[in-house]
Amino acid sequence: MKEYKEKVHETLTTYKNEGINLLKRLVNERSVQNHEESVQAIVIEYLRSLGLQIDVWEPDINELKAHPAFVSTRETFKGSPNVVGLLRGSGGGRSLILNGHIDVVPEGDIAWWDSNPYEAVVKDGKVYGRGATDMKGGNVSMLLALKVMKELKVSLKGDVIFQSVIEEESGGAGTLSCILRGYKADGALIPEPTNMKIFPSQQGSAWFRIKVKGRSAHGGTRYEGVSAIEKAQKVLHHLNMLEKIRNEEITSPLYKNVPIPIPINVGKMSGGSWPSSVPDEVVLEGRLGIGPHESIHEAKKMVETSLLTLSEEDEWFALHPAEVSWFGAHWLPSEVEETHPLIKCLTDAYSLTYNEEPTVEASPWGTDGGLLTNCAKTPAIIFGPGVTEVAHFPNEYIEIESVFEAAEIIALTMLDWCGVKE
Amino acid sequence: MKEYKEKVHETLTTYKNEGINLLKRLVNERSVQNHEESVQAIVIEYLRSLGLQIDVWEPDINELKAHPAFVSTRETFKGSPNVVGLLRGSGGGRSLILNGHIDVVPEGDIAWWDSNPYEAVVKDGKVYGRGATDMKGGNVSMLLALKVMKELKVSLKGDVIFQSVIEEESGGAGTLSCILRGYKADGALIPEPTNMKIFPSQQGSAWFRIKVKGRSAHGGTRYEGVSAIEKAQKVLHHLNMLEKIRNEEITSPLYKNVPIPIPINVGKMSGGSWPSSVPDEVVLEGRLGIGPHESIHEAKKMVETSLLTLSEEDEWFALHPAEVSWFGAHWLPSEVEETHPLIKCLTDAYSLTYNEEPTVEASPWGTDGGLLTNCAKTPAIIFGPGVTEVAHFPNEYIEIESVFEAAEIIALTMLDWCGVKE
Numbered sequence: 001m002k003e004y005k006e007k008v009h010e011t012l013t014t015y016k017n018e019g020i021n022l023l024k025r026l027v028n029e030r031s032v033q034n035h036e037e038s039v040q041a042i043v044i045e046y047l048r049s050l051g052l053q054i055d056v057w058e059p060d061i062n063e064l065k066a067h068p069a070f071v072s073t074r075e076t077f078k079g080s081p082n083v084v085g086l087l088r089g090s091g092g093g094r095s096l097i098l099n100g101h102i103d104v105v106p107e108g109d110i111a112w113w114d115s116n117p118y119e120a121v122v123k124d125g126k127v128y129g130r131g132a133t134d135m136k137g138g139n140v141s142m143l144l145a146l147k148v149m150k151e152l153k154v155s156l157k158g159d160v161i162f163q164s165v166i167e168e169e170s171g172g173a174g175t176l177s178c179i180l181r182g183y184k185a186d187g188a189l190i191p192e193p194t195n196m197k198i199f200p201s202q203q204g205s206a207w208f209r210i211k212v213k214g215r216s217a218h219g220g221t222r223y224e225g226v227s228a229i230e231k232a233q234k235v236l237h238h239l240n241m242l243e244k245i246r247n248e249e250i251t252s253p254l255y256k257n258v259p260i261p262i263p264i265n266v267g268k269m270s271g272g273s274w275p276s277s278v279p280d281e282v283v284l285e286g287r288l289g290i291g292p293h294e295s296i297h298e299a300k301k302m303v304e305t306s307l308l309t310l311s312e313e314d315e316w317f318a319l320h321p322a323e324v325s326w327f328g329a330h331w332l333p334s335e336v337e338e339t340h341p342l343i344k345c346l347t348d349a350y351s352l353t354y355n356e357e358p359t360v361e362a363s364p365w366g367t368d369g370g371l372l373t374n375c376a377k378t379p380a381i382i383f384g385p386g387v388t389e390v391a392h393f394p395n396e397y398i399e400i401e402s403v404f405e406a407a408e409i410i411a412l413t414m415l416d417w418c419g420v421k422e
Numbered sequence: 423m424k425e426y427k428e429k430v431h432e433t434l435t436t437y438k439n440e441g442i443n444l445l446k447r448l449v450n451e452r453s454v455q456n457h458e459e460s461v462q463a464i465v466i467e468y469l470r471s472l473g474l475q476i477d478v479w480e481p482d483i484n485e486l487k488a489h490p491a492f493v494s495t496r497e498t499f500k501g502s503p504n505v506v507g508l509l510r511g512s513g514g515g516r517s518l519i520l521n522g523h524i525d526v527v528p529e530g531d532i533a534w535w536d537s538n539p540y541e542a543v544v545k546d547g548k549v550y551g552r553g554a555t556d557m558k559g560g561n562v563s564m565l566l567a568l569k570v571m572k573e574l575k576v577s578l579k580g581d582v583i584f585q586s587v588i589e590e591e592s593g594g595a596g597t598l599s600c601i602l603r604g605y606k607a608d609g610a611l612i613p614e615p616t617n618m619k620i621f622p623s624q625q626g627s628a629w630f631r632i633k634v635k636g637r638s639a640h641g642g643t644r645y646e647g648v649s650a651i652e653k654a655q656k657v658l659h660h661l662n663m664l665e666k667i668r669n670e671e672i673t674s675p676l677y678k679n680v681p682i683p684i685p686i687n688v689g690k691m692s693g694g695s696w697p698s699s700v701p702d703e704v705v706l707e708g709r710l711g712i713g714p715h716e717s718i719h720e721a722k723k724m725v726e727t728s729l730l731t732l733s734e735e736d737e738w739f740a741l742h743p744a745e746v747s748w749f750g751a752h753w754l755p756s757e758v759e760e761t762h763p764l765i766k767c768l769t770d771a772y773s774l775t776y777n778e779e780p781t782v783e784a785s786p787w788g789t790d791g792g793l794l795t796n797c798a799k800t801p802a803i804i805f806g807p808g809v810t811e812v813a814h815f816p817n818e819y820i821e822i823e824s825v826f827e828a829a830e831i832i833a834l835t836m837l838d839w840c841g842v843k844e
Contacts, residue, residue: 108638108695109702134640203642207697216530218814219687219709220625220787229691233655265641267701268694269651273530275629275689275750276709277814280531282691287641287698328697365642392640392699393647 001416004152005352008411011151012144012404019144019407020127020400022046024120026136027129032106036080036166039102043083043164046143050150052085052162059166059177067180069375071171071329082174084183085162087146093157093419097188097378098146098410099175099368100139101168104131105392112394126397133386137398137406138191139164141385144407145414158418161185168368171329175368179376187342187417188372191384191406193391193398194363196350199382200343201254202363203262204290204333204370206300206326209283210235210307212271213320216280225278226316228271232282234314235307235322239264239286242306250291254362261362262289264303285327292335292362300326331366334373334380342381342417349412353405364388383409423838426574427774430833433573434566434826441566441829442549442822444468446542448558449551454528458502458588461524465505465586468565472572474507474584481588481599489602491797493593493751504596506605507584509568515579515841519610519800520568520832521597521790522561523590526553527814534816548819555808559820559828560613561586563807566829567836580840583607590790593751597790601798609764609839610794613806613828615813615820616785618772621804622765623676624785625684626712626755626792628722628748631705632657632729634693635742638702647700648738650693654704656736657729657744661686661708664728672713676784683784684711686725714757714784722748753788756795756802764803764839771834775827786810805831 012019022042029039040056047054059077064070074080083102089095107117107130115121117130127137142162149156161183165174212232217225243264255261266286272279290299304324311318336343338360350358365388369380385402434441444464451461462478469476481499486492496502505524511517529539529552537543539552549559564584571578583605587596634654639647665686677683688708694701712721726746733740758765760782772780785791787810791802807824 105696105699108699112638112702205642205698216534216815218787218810219685219689220627220711220785221810222685222687223681224811227688229658229688232691233658236651236655259645263642263644265644265698265700266649266651266694267641267697267699269654269701269704270692272688272690272707274527274814275707276627276687277527277530277689278687279689279691280534285694285697289642363642365640388640388643389646392696393638 001348001412002352004412004415007152008148008408011148012407015144015147019140019403020122022143023127023136023140023403026139027120027127027132028118030118031102031104033103033170034080036102040081040083040164043102047085050146052087055084056081059173063180064173064176067176069332069371070173070176072167072173073170073328080166082166082177083164084178087149087156087160089156089158089418090421091157094187094417095159095185096414096417097161097163097183097185097372098142099163099165099188099190099372100135100142101174101368102139102164103166103169104134105169108394114395125400127400128395128397130396132396132398133193134391135192135384137386137403138193138384141191141403141406141410145411148411154415155421156414156418157421160414160418165368172331172368172371175371179371184376184378188378188380189410190367190369190380190382191410192367192382193386193388194382194384195387196385196402197359197361198343198346199361199363200338201292201335202333202367202369202382203365204296204331205366206288206290206296206330207328208288208303209285209325209327211323212282214278214280217278219276219278222278228279228282231316232271232284234310235284236266238307238310239266242303252362257361258364262291264288290333292333294333296330296332332370332374333366334370336373336379336381340379342379345413345416346381346383349409349416352412353408423770423834424774426834426837429574430570430830433570434829437566437569441562441825442544444565445549445558445562445825448561449542449549449554450540452540453524453526455525455592456502458524462503462505462586465524469507472568474509477506478503481595485602486595486598489598491754491793492595492598494589494595495592495750502588504588504599505586506600509571509578509582511578511580511840512843513579516609516839517581517607518836518839519583519585519605519607519794520564521585521587521610521612521794522557522564523596523790524561524586525588525591527591530816536817547822549822550817550819552818554818554820555615556813557614557806559808559825560615560806563613563825563828563832567833570833576837577843578836578840579843582836582840587790594753594790594793597793601793606798606800610800610802611832612789612791612802612804614789614804615808615810616804616806617809618807618824619781619783620765620768621783621785622760623714623757624755624789624791624804626718626753626788628710628712628718628752629750630710630725631707631747631749633745634704636700636702639700641698641700644700650701650704653738654693654706656732657706658688660729660732661688674784679783680786684713686710712755714755716755718752718754754792754796755788756792758795758801758803762801764801767835767838768803768805770838771831774834775831
């Protein structure tokens, strides 16, 4: 691999502008759920320029619905294609899936953004815009790594399967559809924003909805009613305690630098219908982090059982229990052994580029790696440019340098893992 | 007055069915804001049968807007008439306004109702339906009292001005329009559901909206963000403390049986947009109870100033203060001296009917009495059938007996207050 280091680096330097422009074009497309077609067109165009064999299809909702890991709020994926580009190997090498999602989360309150989230701005060595970090930057790193293969005219032994998938932010239907289409490999790399850390295991997650009951009354005699907002505060407090208990159980050294390895996040809260009435219902919606060692089922059960104990501190909950349901998306947790040879390749490539050892940690969030590892028997490692801290944030950005460094490391890993035909 | 007691009682007994049917007809009209025309038609028909001089008009939004006490979310009152019926006195007596609102609050979640809220049901001596207690029952008591005057062929010395007004539930634009049209009197009676208690002073109220800021982040690294829901809990706790402080200041014996004389009710809460994001804003909406001794301005100022001190316990609020605004409706507080002669008339009438002394208390909510007392110099007393506990509730009802007892007391009060020409 060492012999390629300089050549890979030099080639990437030549394509600086091309890489930045590609990233800007991807960011400029508002590829939130159900609006992925135009951004995939750009990906297709680029894969075509690399000479890859291209596979484009709209996931089949009926086929997906039959799979136990499927989740989506959608009833059709019409207009939302997956894109795969295949770099066929000469044979005898290990195959590699390069997987990246092309969908982004909504921009949120536009007032918090310094500029239009869908007009990428280059400033101080960064590209700003929704999706720059999560994860169009990582997608560009992979595409640049593929570009390098073409420019260096190397012939890899193993296949490289590049996947630009939809729906990751809503539960992974895009990657699941790739799996159902038959795509699998000896290993997978997903350049989600790990800030160049290597994540062999990842947190799963599931979305919950909790209904908290009250009893309505006129606000002027609010003591005649029971405020669902007040009761919801007890539920929130309880969830905080539960989060504490769940995280005390996590002792893996992969989490030693993570303040809350598997958080319980309440993302939405709404209740009441009239300012001068006592609110009779509050709905909380949130995300339960699930440890790599847990099953989704076990983790959900723990929340359900725990909330039942609310009646011990407040008898209101005995008659009106907080009702939990699970909806929308979930992401499977997963664990790849630290001794897996793909981690060795990645670590070596990292050390060649940075002259230091990488950090190996657990991911604070779920990715499509859970599906690849569990449902496609394709051990997936998460490693990419960009920092979690700005993902899903206003003024999301990515350091341009990191996109190219990740491209270099991915290219070197590809060469090592797939093998080069002399 | 004593000499009329039996005659009034007997006459009312004769009109039992007529009274119940009238109440049912009023309840059957869904007279929520902007839908008051058909119910007013029934009132007009009844006033006509009593031979009263009738005044019907749609309040003039431009005239109202010029008045400092005006509040409404509406831009026109087209199709929403006020109705006044005048029983002209022979002269030399005190005049009396009988004021009742004909609008009702929305029915809320229909699933909580045992039957259609707008198909009045008579059961176990009660009439069920939206508005039965608040306050179509009280309106029927007044109309029956007027009926008695006609049937007994008494000639009152003072004028009686019966007002069937719109918009009380949204801030009193209907009564304010009566005032601007020139209606005033030596005293006013409003039969809101006091459960036959006499309320000489009343709580005012104002609606607030509080915006609480957070900072968004991915739920999997929620420690990178600041949850607006968590910060809102501090605001809620602060409002609770403020409510406690404000209520400790209330020492009037009129409040001795009221658990929270001037509550702060948070009726709505909503925030966040995505289950797996840290919410960056929460909006609270509620009702501030205002003491009879306070001005609306003073009370608002107290809330605004108090919320500023949140920064002392959490520096987040120093940079991101909770933003208070006031919207929608407000109701003026008001106070009529306990020695006012109308209270004496009412107390005497009550004692004649029930053979016991009435309870004199402060009202736990605002009524149009605030406008009459403050803006029309017409001291308004609140006294009526029905119980607050079911107002604004599903399965709202009123005890039929109480409607007729209130009619009797109102009739006797009218005779005493206005005087009878021999």
